[in-house]
Amino acid sequence: MPYKVLIVDDAMFMRAMIRDILVNSGRYEVVGEAANGEDAIQQYAALSPQLVTMDIVMPQMDGIEACKEIIKLDPRARVVMCSALGQEALVIESIAAGAKDFMVKPFSAEKVLKVIDAVMASS
Amino acid sequence: MDQSKYIEMYLSEGADHLSGLTRGLSADSALTKESISELFRNAHSLKGMAAAMGFEATSRLSHELENLLGRWRNGEPQDEQGRERALRATDILHRLFEKVQASGNDSGLENEVGAWFSSGGGNDEKIVGNDAPFQSADPDTNPAPPPKHCTVRIRVSIDTESQLPAARLLVVFQKVKSLFPDCEISPSLAELQKSGVKTAEFGVSEHPELKNLARQIQSLPEVAHVEISALETAESKSTLVSTLRLQASTLDDLLVRISQLLYHMNTLESALPGDEKRKQKFWIESHRSQLHQLYNEILEARLVSFDSLIERLDRAVRDLSTRTGKPLRFRVEGKGEKVDKLLLEKLLDPLMHLMRNGADHGIEPPAERKSAGKPSEGTLLLTIKREGEKLTIVFGDDGKGLDVESIRESAVKRGIISADRSESLSKRQILELITLPSFSTKTEVTQISGRGVGLDVVRSAVESLGGTLELESEKGKGSKFFLIFPSAVTLTEVLVFSWSPEFNFAIPASQVTKLYPLSQYQIAWVEGAKKLRVDDTFLEILDFRMSPVGKEGIAVGLALGSREIVLLVSEVKQTEKVVVLPWGPPLERIPHLIGGALLSTGEIVFILDGVSLAREETEAINVFQAK
Numbered sequence: 001m002p003y004k005v006l007i008v009d010d011a012m013f014m015r016a017m018i019r020d021i022l023v024n025s026g027r028y029e030v031v032g033e034a035a036n037g038e039d040a041i042q043q044y045a046a047l048s049p050q051l052v053t054m055d056i057v058m059p060q061m062d063g064i065e066a067c068k069e070i071i072k073l074d075p076r077a078r079v080v081m082c083s084a085l086g087q088e089a090l091v092i093e094s095i096a097a098g099a100k101d102f103m104v105k106p107f108s109a110e111k112v113l114k115v116i117d118a119v120m121a122s123s
Numbered sequence: 124m125d126q127s128k129y130i131e132m133y134l135s136e137g138a139d140h141l142s143g144l145t146r147g148l149s150a151d152s153a154l155t156k157e158s159i160s161e162l163f164r165n166a167h168s169l170k171g172m173a174a175a176m177g178f179e180a181t182s183r184l185s186h187e188l189e190n191l192l193g194r195w196r197n198g199e200p201q202d203e204q205g206r207e208r209a210l211r212a213t214d215i216l217h218r219l220f221e222k223v224q225a226s227g228n229d230s231g232l233e234n235e236v237g238a239w240f241s242s243g244g245g246n247d248e249k250i251v252g253n254d255a256p257f258q259s260a261d262p263d264t265n266p267a268p269p270p271k272h273c274t275v276r277i278r279v280s281i282d283t284e285s286q287l288p289a290a291r292l293l294v295v296f297q298k299v300k301s302l303f304p305d306c307e308i309s310p311s312l313a314e315l316q317k318s319g320v321k322t323a324e325f326g327v328s329e330h331p332e333l334k335n336l337a338r339q340i341q342s343l344p345e346v347a348h349v350e351i352s353a354l355e356t357a358e359s360k361s362t363l364v365s366t367l368r369l370q371a372s373t374l375d376d377l378l379v380r381i382s383q384l385l386y387h388m389n390t391l392e393s394a395l396p397g398d399e400k401r402k403q404k405f406w407i408e409s410h411r412s413q414l415h416q417l418y419n420e421i422l423e424a425r426l427v428s429f430d431s432l433i434e435r436l437d438r439a440v441r442d443l444s445t446r447t448g449k450p451l452r453f454r455v456e457g458k459g460e461k462v463d464k465l466l467l468e469k470l471l472d473p474l475m476h477l478m479r480n481g482a483d484h485g486i487e488p489p490a491e492r493k494s495a496g497k498p499s500e501g502t503l504l505l506t507i508k509r510e511g512e513k514l515t516i517v518f519g520d521d522g523k524g525l526d527v528e529s530i531r532e533s534a535v536k537r538g539i540i541s542a543d544r545s546e547s548l549s550k551r552q553i554l555e556l557i558t559l560p561s562f563s564t565k566t567e568v569t570q571i572s573g574r575g576v577g578l579d580v581v582r583s584a585v586e587s588l589g590g591t592l593e594l595e596s597e598k599g600k601g602s603k604f605f606l607i608f609p610s611a612v613t614l615t616e617v618l619v620f621s622w623s624p625e626f627n628f629a630i631p632a633s634q635v636t637k638l639y640p641l642s643q644y645q646i647a648w649v650e651g652a653k654k655l656r657v658d659d660t661f662l663e664i665l666d667f668r669m670s671p672v673g674k675e676g677i678a679v680g681l682a683l684g685s686r687e688i689v690l691l692v693s694e695v696k697q698t699e700k701v702v703v704l705p706w707g708p709p710l711e712r713i714p715h716l717i718g719g720a721l722l723s724t725g726e727i728v729f730i731l732d733g734v735s736l737a738r739e740e741t742e743a744i745n746v747f748q749a750k
Contacts, residue, residue, distance in 0.1 A: 011168045013132045017175060024405070057167045083287065084171055086186075088316055091290040101294055101344065104286045106174035106416075108409045114344045122298075122339055 002029040003120055006047060008040040008066065009033075009055035009082060014105075018053055018082075021109045022116070037061025041069050044077070051078045051116065054099070056090050064094045071098040078119050082107075127227075133172055134224055140165040141220060144188075144213045154201060163192040169216065177412045178229040179419075180236045181219045187240070188212045208242070215239055241508055273326030275333065279340060280322040280348040284420075289315035291345050292323045298343065302336050303327045374421050381418050382702050385411065386721045426461040429507050432471060433458050439475055440503060443482040449489060450500040451482060457507040462514060466588055466608060470516070473584040477518045477604055478503060480578070485522030485602055495599065497521065513633075519603040525596040527553050552686060554594050558582040586734055589615055589631055591682065607633075616700050617720070619728055620679065620692040622667060627728040629720070632698050634733040636680035636687050644678060655689045665736060666691045681733040688737040703730055 005028050009015045015033050022028035032047050034040040038061045044052065052070065056063040067079045081102040083091045091102045100119045103111055143165045147158050154162070166189035173181035191209055195201045215236060219229040277299060281291050292315055296308045308315075309324050327333070333351065341349045392400060392407050400407075433455055440453040462470075486492075486501030493499055506517040527550050534556045535542045545553070558578040578592075581604075585592045590608035617629035645656045646664070654661035655678050664678070665688060678689035701720035710716065717730045 010164070011136060011172060013129065013136045013172050014168075014175070016132055017129065020405070057164055059161070059164060083290075084167065084174075085286055088287045088290050091287055092293050092312060092316070095290060095293045095297060102287070102290055105171045106177075106412075108413055109406065110409070110413075111344075118342060118344050121342065 002027055003051060004029055004031045004047065004049040005116075006030075006032045006034065006040065006043055006049040006052045008035075008037070008052060008058070008063065010035045010058040011055075014055065014082070014107075017107060018112065021107070021112045024109070025113055027113075027117070027120075037063060037066030037069070040066045041073070044070050045073060048074075051080065051120065053080050053082055053103075053116075054094075055082045056084075056087055056094070064090060064097065067094050067099050068097045080115060080119055129176065130223065130227060133176055134220065137169055137172060137220060140169050141213065141217055144216070145210075148206060148210045148213060154195065156196070159192060159196045159201075163189060163196055166192055173229070177415065178219070178223065180232060181216060181223075181229045184212055184216060184219070184236055184239065188216075208239075212239060237509060237513075274328045274353065275326075276352050277325040277327055277337065277340070278322065278348075278350040278352070279325070279346060282345045282347050283321060285321060285345045288319055288321045292321075295323070295340055295343060295346065296325065298340055299325045299327065299336065302330060302332055374425055377421050378418065378702050379704065381414055381421070382721055385414055388414070422463075425464050427464045427467055429458045429460050429462055429467065432467055432474070433505075435471065436474060436478060436505065439478055440482070443479065447482050447486075449482065449486050451486065452500050452502045454502060454504045455507075456504070460507040460509055460514075462507075466514075469584065469588055470606075473581040473606070474505070474516075474518065476581050481518070481520035481522065481602070485520035485524075487523050491523075495523075514608045516606040516608075517603055518606070519601060521601040524598040524601050525554060525557070525594075526598055527596075530554065530557055551595075554596055555686075558592060558594075586732075589633060591633065591734075615703050615720075615730075616698055617703075617728070617730060618679065618698050619696040619722065620677070621694050621696065622692060627696065627722070627726055628692075629701075629728045629730045630679065630681070630690075630733040631717075631730070634681055636682045638695060639678040639680065639689060641676045641678060641691075663688045664691060665689070679733075681737045683734060683737045690733065690736070701728070701730075 005022055007015050007018050007022075007030055009018070012035075015035075019030045019033070022030060028051075031049050032043040034043050036058050040052070040054065041061075043049075054063040054067055058066075061069075063081060067081065070077045070079060075098075077098075079094075079099045081091055081094045081099045082105065083102055084105045091099075095102065101115050103115045144162055147154065147162045147165070150158070166185045169185040170182050170189055173179075173185060188209060191205060191212075195205070215232065218235070219232055222229050222231055279292065279295050281288055281295075285291050289312060292308070293312060296306075296312075299306050299308075303325075306325050306327050309326070310318070310320065314320075315323060330336075337349050337351055340346055388407065388411055392403075395403060437453055440451050443449075444451040481503050482501075486503075487495070487497075489499040492501065502521045504517075504519045504521075506515075506519075508515050508517075531545050531548075531553050534540050534553070535545050539556060539559060540548070558581070582592045585606050585608075588608060590606055593605040593607065594602065595605070596602035616632040618632050618635050619627055619629045621627050639655060639657065646653055647656050647661065648654075649661050653664050653666070655664055662678075662680070665681075667690075676691050676693055677695050678691055679695065681688050681690055699722055701722065703718040703720050715732050715736045717732050720728050720730055722728055
């Protein structure tokens, strides 16, 4: 059974890219996509995915807030942050808040799967 | 990653961000906090998308725009100038998008992008507000010794390529804390963020699960090495290696290896059957884009600041001032500019040469300067600027300038050109004559510059680095020498062409001025020689084609000083950035052959020096005409 993933990113382009990488691996299934933090929390509650990829910079509610809220909702949630270079402080803040791991743009399939596989394997 | 299915999405979604930027930035009133945040997100998204597609210019420019907006968001005052600058960046981004739409990539606007960057303000690498260190800490504190109760040390090193090492080590830290909640990390997170160090230590104690923990850490992404050791004493010190010295040739070897990997990729790709190729395209492309990125990072690592050279030149100016008895001032603009280390080393000699020339021949004695209404102190000015793909170094003096008439006379007297021909040359072309071997406008020999101006030495040094030398001079006001280089010396952009289907040849693109398809330009016989007619001028022709083809060939314009000469070829294929590898003996002795390279198609190409080809040919013509 492929793991259920929720992709959160305000760019459709990025969502499509991550989705393709995950689906092509055969190990993941994308059950939902959200374009902002508020939507992400609602979808998390409704879909209970096994993993969330979370962009940091988003309108309405940013990824760090959303990550914190999701972990409040489900302390065992697996949230992986998507960051750009130069956002180390934000990534550190979200890991301190309970995000399991992170990946840095630009994404390659190898990078994404390595991080996500490791998160799934270790918890 | 270069997939057409993403391009469409990139263009449409990117267009939304672009119009968001244009709309927001051209608003009449000052920007509100909300609208700045919105603009910041627009720029940020563009950056991420462009980086994912491998569009370097777009991602660099939007990154800088993001930084600018980030500063406003953090409360720095927004001035008209900054607004104007942000709008200009948006304009260029629009045009980069048009390029992508037309050709599938964003190259071709390097000059505009470069000009934007060099127009100031944008290139300071200030950290955007919310990226400021997570917690403040005294940078000078040494890594704290592990707490007393710790008996075991876990030492973790992560991959050197890790982009956010502190965040990566925090992930490791969280893992360690799952077993040892009170454990501490050294150096502290704040220090790790500041220093970018890629190794950290965790003080823990004996535990049955310790080995298991180490295994788990080892399986985390980017973890290179995990080491567990017993702590003997509290003062066991850690020595962290944060920098290491490498020979430049090590990096060159890596570059060559990467280009071989690219070659293997291509071979592999072409060996795949068609449908398999389509299926694997994503992986192939992402592999390729990773290799290209790696390549660029290694190139980046070769860059050093210009400062180190300035010190030596500074000292030289003081010496020159004493020896010539002329008071001299040395001004430098843009010395923080980074250049390839190899280039920097090889620039010292030509620059010293120009400097001696300037001090000796250019700058007048103080009395003469005074009577000409100039300050008695002569000025030597060195300017370093990067414009797009090019690095320009300008060396100027405010001395008496070059006398075009006396250069003309001297050239005729020495038989370098005929009197007739000298009349038809422009001022610039005459000036260029002094860069020919053993040409001198000065009859006396001085201790400093020796006989002759020796500008040919400077010129050949510049050209051997793939650059060109140009000069400007005004009588009574001074002279300027322009040394223009492609920015990465190891990576040369070449124009690939062929004379026959079996072999590819190439010329450094920096030497090419223009392409003239023979279907549109005529070849005419002028004074017993074939020439290419371009508007009202006739360009000299170099023709090495085996079997001259009529209208199908292309004339490649080559810059020879300020003149242009054309090389006839059968077919022009593409331009490409390659690592030029020198031929070993005996091929290296073939004149005009710079080296060879592998193209991204996996083909081998011979790289010719267009300027040396053209020069030999035309000097033969000059001598012929002088007689």
